[in-house]
Amino acid sequence: MEDRINIGHGDGGKLTQDLIKEVFLDKFKNAVLAKLEDSAVLEIEGKKIAFTTDSYTLSPIFIPGGDIGKLAITGTINDLAVMGAKPLFLSCAFVIEEGFETKALKKIVDSMQNEAEKAGVALVTGDTKVVEKGSADKIFINTSGIGIIISSVAKDRIEIGDKILINGTIGDHGACVLAQRNKFDLNLKTDCASLHGLIENMLKTSSNIKFMRDPTRGGIAAILNEIIQDKDFGILVDEDKLPIKDEVMAFCEILGFDPLQLANEGKVIAVVDREDAPKVLKVMKEHPLGRDAEIIGEIIDEPRVLLKTKIGTHRIIDMPLGIQLPRIC
Amino acid sequence: MEDRINIGHGDGGKLTQDLIKEVFLDKFKNAVLAKLEDSAVLEIEGKKIAFTTDSYTLSPIFIPGGDIGKLAITGTINDLAVMGAKPLFLSCAFVIEEGFETKALKKIVDSMQNEAEKAGVALVTGDTKVVEKGSADKIFINTSGIGIIISSVAKDRIEIGDKILINGTIGDHGACVLAQRNKFDLNLKTDCASLHGLIENMLKTSSNIKFMRDPTRGGIAAILNEIIQDKDFGILVDEDKLPIKDEVMAFCEILGFDPLQLANEGKVIAVVDREDAPKVLKVMKEHPLGRDAEIIGEIIDEPRVLLKTKIGTHRIIDMPLGIQLPRIC
Numbered sequence: 001m002e003d004r005i006n007i008g009h010g011d012g013g014k015l016t017q018d019l020i021k022e023v024f025l026d027k028f029k030n031a032v033l034a035k036l037e038d039s040a041v042l043e044i045e046g047k048k049i050a051f052t053t054d055s056y057t058l059s060p061i062f063i064p065g066g067d068i069g070k071l072a073i074t075g076t077i078n079d080l081a082v083m084g085a086k087p088l089f090l091s092c093a094f095v096i097e098e099g100f101e102t103k104a105l106k107k108i109v110d111s112m113q114n115e116a117e118k119a120g121v122a123l124v125t126g127d128t129k130v131v132e133k134g135s136a137d138k139i140f141i142n143t144s145g146i147g148i149i150i151s152s153v154a155k156d157r158i159e160i161g162d163k164i165l166i167n168g169t170i171g172d173h174g175a176c177v178l179a180q181r182n183k184f185d186l187n188l189k190t191d192c193a194s195l196h197g198l199i200e201n202m203l204k205t206s207s208n209i210k211f212m213r214d215p216t217r218g219g220i221a222a223i224l225n226e227i228i229q230d231k232d233f234g235i236l237v238d239e240d241k242l243p244i245k246d247e248v249m250a251f252c253e254i255l256g257f258d259p260l261q262l263a264n265e266g267k268v269i270a271v272v273d274r275e276d277a278p279k280v281l282k283v284m285k286e287h288p289l290g291r292d293a294e295i296i297g298e299i300i301d302e303p304r305v306l307l308k309t310k311i312g313t314h315r316i317i318d319m320p321l322g323i324q325l326p327r328i329c
Numbered sequence: 330m331e332d333r334i335n336i337g338h339g340d341g342g343k344l345t346q347d348l349i350k351e352v353f354l355d356k357f358k359n360a361v362l363a364k365l366e367d368s369a370v371l372e373i374e375g376k377k378i379a380f381t382t383d384s385y386t387l388s389p390i391f392i393p394g395g396d397i398g399k400l401a402i403t404g405t406i407n408d409l410a411v412m413g414a415k416p417l418f419l420s421c422a423f424v425i426e427e428g429f430e431t432k433a434l435k436k437i438v439d440s441m442q443n444e445a446e447k448a449g450v451a452l453v454t455g456d457t458k459v460v461e462k463g464s465a466d467k468i469f470i471n472t473s474g475i476g477i478i479i480s481s482v483a484k485d486r487i488e489i490g491d492k493i494l495i496n497g498t499i500g501d502h503g504a505c506v507l508a509q510r511n512k513f514d515l516n517l518k519t520d521c522a523s524l525h526g527l528i529e530n531m532l533k534t535s536s537n538i539k540f541m542r543d544p545t546r547g548g549i550a551a552i553l554n555e556i557i558q559d560k561d562f563g564i565l566v567d568e569d570k571l572p573i574k575d576e577v578m579a580f581c582e583i584l585g586f587d588p589l590q591l592a593n594e595g596k597v598i599a600v601v602d603r604e605d606a607p608k609v610l611k612v613m614k615e616h617p618l619g620r621d622a623e624i625i626g627e628i629i630d631e632p633r634v635l636l637k638t639k640i641g642t643h644r645i646i647d648m649p650l651g652i653q654l655p656r657i658c
Contacts, residue, residue, distance in 0.1 A: 005429045010403055010459025024455060028421075032453040032490075040453035044477060045376050053420035053473055054456045063586040089371055091382035091473050092357075095424070098655070100334045106352055113356040124361040124369035126353060127383045129469075130339025130654055135386075137464035144382055144420050144473035148373060177541055326427070326461055 012217025014319035027287035032182040038079040048149035050085035055142040059327040065189035069108035076143040081196035082212040085147030093127040093142040119194040151203040157210045162299040163277035165270045166293035169243040174262030198287045205283045208273030221260040223321040224305045234304045237297035263328045341546025342649035367408040377478035379414035384471040388656040389548030394518035398437035402444040403523045405472040410525035412540040420454040422471040443467030448523040480532040486539045491628040492606035494599045497621035498572040504580045522595035528614045534612045537602030550589040553634045554648040563633045566626035593655045
């Protein structure tokens with residue numbers, strides 16, 4: 001591994017995986033962590049609990065459609081929900097740069113509380129550290145979360161022919177953050193939203209949802225590659241079916257970004273049994289956060305992620321490598 | 330409240346309390362958070378669970394006797410233990426500055442794993458973010474923890490005559506960090522240690538341990554004041570009984586610090602029924618982390634924290650106000 005940590009080690013792609021494997025997994029050897037799921041699934045006196053953590057370093061801290069506070073709630077709720085858990089309790093820990101405006105802090109706390117209340121989760125414990133000016137950039141927020149497992153999502157049941165579903169347009173969050181950072185005046189909003197309501201409806205509809213993940217850093221390219229990692233099957237994605245907003249597509253074309261690699265903060269990718277896929281899709285479309293849901297692809301027997309382009313050719317979707325986009329979440 | 334966050338808002342004293350009350354509690358209204366304990370005590374399907382979070386911003390990151398990694402484990406374990414919980418699972422989330430040495434990261438991860446293993450807790454979920462050079466100072470670590478409540482510690486049972494116990498010398502951690510920062514060559518080591526074993530022994534010995542807290546930021550001055558907050562009783566501390574290392578005393582005298590306000594990372598303050606205090610003290614002294622344990626004071630009917638000095642006078646120990654010592658933990 002490299003001698004020094006670089007931005008790519010935090011982008012959710014190949015370098016992040018290397019870092020996790022070489023530095024963390026090797027030391028923190030235990031079966032739960034080794035699964036590298038979005039939440040750990042624990043058993044405490046016979047109860048199955050999901051436990052997750054995320055630090056949020058979003059920059060800029062306020063963006064159209066959200067802010068670092070809202071994101072810190074939705075992101076952690078989603079990490080619990082995709083594991084089949086009902087989110088119950090959150091912690092929040094702030095690292096604040098000396099001189100940060102109290103007004104901005106109050107605005108962030110406001111949106112955390114609004115989102116938590118809407119989602120029916122309680123912020124039950126917290127911590128605040130203040131560091132000297134220049135030792136942090138404005139504010140970093142960690143939220144950890146606990147949920148109770150209501151449905152077990154078993155990746156090992158995935159088989160050829162299973163369908164890949166997504167609840168809406170891709171790349172909205174990543175495009176929004178990057179446009180803000182570069183001061184592009186495009187009408188881009190983050191999709192940041194708590195998905196547990198939508199996911200609960202999906203889980204009620206089918207007991208054959210085999211995998212769910214929210215495609216944040218690294219975008220759907222990273223998640224699709226994670227699904228097939230160390231497996232002998234692959235995924236074929238139909239570009240025609242990929243929901244992408246025109247503004248996001250335009251943004252990507254101007255700047256040369258791949259929308260498949262852009263972060264989402266209100267999206268879930270689900271692998272669903274082929275028979276059940278249509279009814280899961282229907283239920284998704286009935287939910288406000290799933291109106292643009294689509295079946296975007298399926299599990300195939302060739303062990304890689306392939307995109308069937310609009311003109312009919314196939315291209316390989318690789319695990320993102322060194323996207324160099326820090327502080328997207 | 331002030332327009333901008335200042336270093337004092339993070340020092341664990343009066344300003345931190347103001348920030349928590351005015352910015353957080355006012356918004357995040359819920360009964361669990363409002364207790365402002367070291368851990369939240371939650372009920373999940375009939376099981377009592379403790380849940381806590383802390384972000385660690387220690388500077389320098391390596392100090393005699395420990396480092397930011399060890400501290401991130403012991404600190405969170407202790408926050409669970411003082412609530413009467415057996416620590417079970419920890420999360421860890423890293424915010425790393427671009428360019429941070431992989432070797433240093435590995436060393437930190439090493440000491441996290443060593444401490445977790447020794448303490449019998451598992452690191453089950455994690456997160457890594459990398460921010461641009463200059464956007465964070467080296468590394469910040471958040472650990473959140475889950476434990477199962479084995480004994481309920483009920484602050485509301487405190488009464489006049491109860492004894493105040495501590496398991497050893499005060500101010501070691503704070504003095505060590507400050508000496509390192511100022512490059513003083515004094516033989517000072519952090520006391521950073523996981524206290525759950527000691528605390529379990531104490532709880533087994535007496536069902537009349539009414540309160541426990543680890544006196545970190547703000548030192549024992551902050552904790553003693555927290556105990557009597559909004560109460561009609563006070564605390565009398567006997568200076569003669571306060572265990573302080575000679576080196577720490579010398580350090581404080583040279584630099585004008587009050588050892589009562591210096592952070593500890595391997596100490597627990599307990600309020601114990603007067604009858605049970607001697608046997609709890611005995612059990613503490615039998616544990617490697619309690620050899621220097623003492624009964625340092627008692628609950629009195631005058632509602633403030635008083636220090637009976639070595640020369641027999643009384644001075645008030647106030648809640649620390651603006652100690653201006655960031656990144657002690």
